Amino acid sequence: MRRSLAFALAIAVLLSLPALPVRGQEMFWIGLNFEVHIKEDGTALVIVREHPFALNGTSLFGDEEILTQLLEEAQINRLYAALMFATSPEYVYAEIVDGPRVSMEDGVLADPLNKGEMIEYEGAVVTTILVNLSTAEFVSDLGGGEYEIRIVDPFTARDPRSWIDVMRISWDPGVEVIEVSWKPARASGPSEQGEDFLLWMNYNEPSAPDVYILRVRLPGLVVGPPSVGEVNVQASRIGNTVRVTLTANESGYAVVRIVGPGEDQSRGVALDPGVPSTIEFWSVAEPLKVEVYMGGGLVAEVPVSSGALTAYDKGKLPEGGPLPAGLLLAGILILLVSMAVGKDTELEKQRDEVELWEIP
Amino acid sequence: MPAWWAGPGIGLDVRLAMAGVILIVLAVLVAPLPFQEVTPTNQTSSQPQMFEDRMREKGPIEVTVTQAALIENPLDEEVRGYVYMAVPVNCSHQESYLASAPPDTVIQYDDEGNPFLVVELVLGPREVTWVNVTVRVRLKPYVIDWIAERRVWPPLNVTLLYTGRTRYWDTYNLTLRQLARDIAGGEDDPVLVAKSLASWITTHLEYHVRFDRLGSNRAVKAGLAKLYVYGDCTEVADVYVTLSRILGLPARTAYGMMRLKESEDVYWANFTSRDFTTWTGHVWPQVYIPPWGWVDVEMLEGGTPKVGDYSWRHVVYGFESRKFMGSDFLGAFCRTSFGSEPLYLEVKFSPGW
Numbered sequence: 141m142r143r144s145l146a147f148a149l150a151i152a153v154l155l156s157l158p159a160l161p162v163r164g165q166e167m168f169w170i171g172l173n174f175e176v177h178i179k180e181d182g183t184a185l186v187i188v189r190e191h192p193f194a195l196n197g198t199s200l201f202g203d204e205e206i207l208t209q210l211l212e213e214a215q216i217n218r219l220y221a222a223l224m225f226a227t228s229p230e231y232v233y234a235e236i237v238d239g240p241r242v243s244m245e246d247g248v249l250a251d252p253l254n255k256g257e258m259i260e261y262e263g264a265v266v267t268t269i270l271v272n273l274s275t276a277e278f279v280s281d282l283g284g285g286e287y288e289i290r291i292v293d294p295f296t297a298r299d300p301r302s303w304i305d306v307m308r309i310s311w312d313p314g315v316e317v318i319e320v321s322w323k324p325a326r327a328s329g330p331s332e333q334g335e336d337f338l339l340w341m342n343y344n345e346p347s348a349p350d351v352y353i354l355r356v357r358l359p360g361l362v363v364g365p366p367s368v369g370e371v372n373v374q375a376s377r378i379g380n381t382v383r384v385t386l387t388a389n390e391s392g393y394a395v396v397r398i399v400g401p402g403e404d405q406s407r408g409v410a411l412d413p414g415v416p417s418t419i420e421f422w423s424v425a426e427p428l429k430v431e432v433y434m435g436g437g438l439v440a441e442v443p444v445s446s447g448a449l450t451a452y453d454k455g456k457l458p459e460g461g462p463l464p465a466g467l468l469l470a471g472i473l474i475l476l477v478s479m480a481v482g483k484d485t486e487l488e489k490q491r492d493e494v495e496l497w498e499i500p
Numbered sequence: 501m502p503a504w505w506a507g508p509g510i511g512l513d514v515r516l517a518m519a520g521v522i523l524i525v526l527a528v529l530v531a532p533l534p535f536q537e538v539t540p541t542n543q544t545s546s547q548p549q550m551f552e553d554r555m556r557e558k559g560p561i562e563v564t565v566t567q568a569a570l571i572e573n574p575l576d577e578e579v580r581g582y583v584y585m586a587v588p589v590n591c592s593h594q595e596s597y598l599a600s601a602p603p604d605t606v607i608q609y610d611d612e613g614n615p616f617l618v619v620e621l622v623l624g625p626r627e628v629t630w631v632n633v634t635v636r637v638r639l640k641p642y643v644i645d646w647i648a649e650r651r652v653w654p655p656l657n658v659t660l661l662y663t664g665r666t667r668y669w670d671t672y673n674l675t676l677r678q679l680a681r682d683i684a685g686g687e688d689d690p691v692l693v694a695k696s697l698a699s700w701i702t703t704h705l706e707y708h709v710r711f712d713r714l715g716s717n718r719a720v721k722a723g724l725a726k727l728y729v730y731g732d733c734t735e736v737a738d739v740y741v742t743l744s745r746i747l748g749l750p751a752r753t754a755y756g757m758m759r760l761k762e763s764e765d766v767y768w769a770n771f772t773s774r775d776f777t778t779w780t781g782h783v784w785p786q787v788y789i790p791p792w793g794w795v796d797v798e799m800l801e802g803g804t805p806k807v808g809d810y811s812w813r814h815v816v817y818g819f820e821s822r823k824f825m826g827s828d829f830l831g832a833f834c835r836t837s838f839g840s841e842p843l844y845l846e847v848k849f850s851p852g853w
Contacts, residue, residue: 195575254579294825297610298826298828405653
């Protein structure tokens with residue numbers, strides 16, 4: 141159940157100056173019934189059913205303005221579906237495959253006045269989202285063909301008084317659910333369960349799980365980070381300065397790490413297509429290697445090669461080095477010798493010059 | 501041959517002189533650029549002598565925080581509901597202890613570790629009641645003297661967690677990317693990056709109180725000749741975090757209160773049906789700089805930006821760092837499930853415990 145309308149006005153207003161009270165529009169609640177169906181092929185269908193009602197529990201499904209608003213807002217359900225399986229939509233693939241549409245054949249259960257009994261509201265705005273579990277941040281490989289799937293209530297995560305009223309988790313025959321748990325522990329367990337489904341009836345926010353956790357065997361699932369574009373990495377070292385240059389073929393964001401004995405530094409880099417991005421780290425540790433992470437996964441690893449015999453630091457006068465110092469001394473010495481030799485042969489040189497002019 | 505090359509009394513052997521000049525030129529080419537210290541590679545493992553940043557802590561300052569929320573059941577029938585109230589957190593420069601709360605109050609934590617209280621109430625038709633909470637807080641203001649010549653960047657686990665994109669921090673926005681690079685793109689010292697961004701925002705801010713949260717994409721606007729930040733502390737913090745993350749420096753926002761005076765004072769903390777005089781809700785950014793961890797950045801306290809200069813005015817209620825859709829508590833200290841906002845929310849700060 142989540143609030144709407146006044147929500148947008150009430151949120152995020154923190155000021156350092158005196159402010160005026162705001163009169164918002166009338167508030168209403170939205171009953172939220174979710175079904176997550178895990179498929180054999182490693183995807184999941186998230187079916188969202190929503191129904192608006194007034195604070196006293198009266199259905200507002202007949203209110204055209206509210207219904208229109210609900211349909212427009214339903215687009216954001218793709219985002220919420222993604223956030224059930226990842227901290228960011230970047231870390232999971234999700235797309236709306238059906239809806240949002242108004243269905244009078246569907247209904248929504250909710251307990252609007254927290255009386256411990258669900259009321260069935262006729263009609264729902266239905267949206268179906270396909271989620272690729274193989275790219276999901278909250279799906280982890282436990283080994284032996286087993287995976288842990290964490291399904292987060294994205295409404296509670298944002299606003300503590302919101303929750304999913306009814307959560308049904310179901311699965312294909314080829315999917316084996318080995319263990320089920322939920323967080324926090326004070327929340328209620330499933331009120332109903334069958335061979336291929338679990339059903340939570342969440343009468344209020346405290347009794348609703350924030351996270352639903354399944355340990356499954358899923359033959360069609362191969363977990364891995366989302367695919368990222370190509371990135372070229374070059375790393376070199378000049379003394380204590382490690383320079384890393386990244387070039388990507390598409391826009392993205394990478395985290396560059398230099399790692400070695402006692403060393404672990406990292407910095408993010410915003411990547412634009414075809415544009416090299418260079419960053420520098422200061423480190424005394426060696427040997428070092430550079431790791432590049434994109435989309436939450438390691439995508440490149442290169443050793444740091446030494447770039448020169450000498451190292452230098454900004455802001456100080458040269459203190460010398462074996463090769464340049466030797467060259468400098470030799471050059472000065474030869475110049476001095478040339479001056480000494482030149483004095484002895486000055487007259488002869490002048491004669492040579494005259495002769496040169498005289499011979500055509 | 502020019503006259504200055506072999507003037508009266510100065511004789512030169514040209515071939516030898518040329519050889520000498522060539523060697524000198526070679527020496528200059530092989531040697532590093534002027535004004536740079538040269539150190540043999542095999543000596544890189546020994547850290548050169550240099551200054552280190554140092555932190556000076558003030559206080560601690562003990563404060564009693566009394567929060568009172570007036571809750572209403574707007575319906576004509578009895579309702580069992582819940583009040584969710586944010587409270588000061590425990591963090592590196594603040595200790596918080598819950599001193600009193602209504603019976604059966606439950607402390608919960610959101611997925612970023614921020615505590616909040618859940619109070620269950622049964623209210624009759626149109627009934628109004630107070631929820632009172634007392635928290636004792638020990639504040640530890642600090643100042644970091646940034647005197648080091650070089651600094652290191654955060655470890656991987658921090659950078660991976662705190663450089664991502666959210667709804668309000670769009671690190672993929674090309675205008676913001678270019679802006680970040682223009683401000684501090686060539687800088688490789690995390691503190692100088694943090695200072696550059698704070699300085700730019702302070703000098704390119706058009707402060708306007710907002711009743712909604714714009715996010716960095718809408719908070720940076722194009723003027724006649726330059727970009728500027730439009731909004732209040734929320735927009736300032738959102739833009740700062742976005743630019744910082746674009747430049748690779750982990751950042752997040754802290755939210756809470758900014759006290760106006762050290763003596764006892766009362767603040768109103770939500771939009772209520774009552775008039776109020778002083779609102780001090782505040783949001784400010786933090787950046788992660790080793791070895792200090794999260795360092796506070798304040799751009800709206802006095803006229804100058806402050807990086808690592810954290811005053812007694814700040815009381816932290818929570819952090820927003822990874823929630824893609826943002827945190828509701830960032831904008832409200834108290835929520836209810838009764839269908840109406842608290843009629844009134846008062847926060848009193850009293851010196852001492």
